Amino acid sequence: xxxxISETLLKKEGFKLERIVSAGQxxxxxxxxxxxxxxxxxxxxxxxxxxxxxxxxxxxxNAGDYVQIEPHQRHRVEWxxxxxxxxxxxxYFK
Amino acid sequence: xxxxISETLLKKEGFKLERIVSAGQxxxxxxxxxxxxxxxxxxxxxxxxxxxxxxxxxxxxNAGDYVQIEPHQRHRVEWxxxxxxxxxxxxYFK
Numbered sequence: 001x002x003x004x005i006s007e008t009l010l011k012k013e014g015f016k017l018e019r020i021v022s023a024g025q026x027x028x029x030x031x032x033x034x035x036x037x038x039x040x041x042x043x044x045x046x047x048x049x050x051x052x053x054x055x056x057x058x059x060x061x062n063a064g065d066y067v068q069i070e071p072h073q074r075h076r077v078e079w080x081x082x083x084x085x086x087x088x089x090x091x092y093f094k
Numbered sequence: 095x096x097x098x099i100s101e102t103l104l105k106k107e108g109f110k111l112e113r114i115v116s117a118g119q120x121x122x123x124x125x126x127x128x129x130x131x132x133x134x135x136x137x138x139x140x141x142x143x144x145x146x147x148x149x150x151x152x153x154x155x156n157a158g159d160y161v162q163i164e165p166h167q168r169h170r171v172e173w174x175x176x177x178x179x180x181x182x183x184x185x186y187f188k
Contacts, residue, residue, distance in 0.1 A: 014108025044158055064138055093106055
């Protein structure tokens with residue numbers, strides 16, 4: 001499987017904008033993302049399942065769907081599309 | 095023709111994030127956008143032709159394409175897709 005590719009598009013005082021390309025990756029078993037910053041993320045193509053520790057159901061995301069993630073709201077990517085690349089655009093800010 | 099719809103998704107100290115849905119609109123004849131802020135804009139769906147006053151050729155944008163526009167870099171939307179909605183995500187910042 002090709003590695004996940006992450007590219008910083010903009011980095012400014014108050015925010016950072018990243019483009020991430022997943023090729024079927026998921027967050028490793030038992031691991032969570034736990035960030036100091038707020039995150040707003042939109043799916044540009046592909047599809048993914050996002051799990052929040054404080055929610056029961058996996059959020060299924062398709063192209064054009066977006067979600068805002070609070071600082072320290074623990075979350076993980078359960079799956080990304082195995083058939084095509086999944087492209088994320090993530091805005092991190094304080 | 096349906097009006098263009100603009101929605102502010104995030105507004106923070108250092109930036110503003112907007113989602114704009116065009117239904118075939120173009121910038122009126124002879125008019126230019128001339129902004130105080132920097133703009134980073136990506137096309138989420140549809141297609142558009144962007145003209146910059148300081149460039150000769152129209153930049154054709156399709157889903158996933160993005161461009162950064164400097165403050166006071168005069169530009170206009172020559173056309174958006176007449177067949178489907180064109181959705182923009184625009185990040186304005188200083």
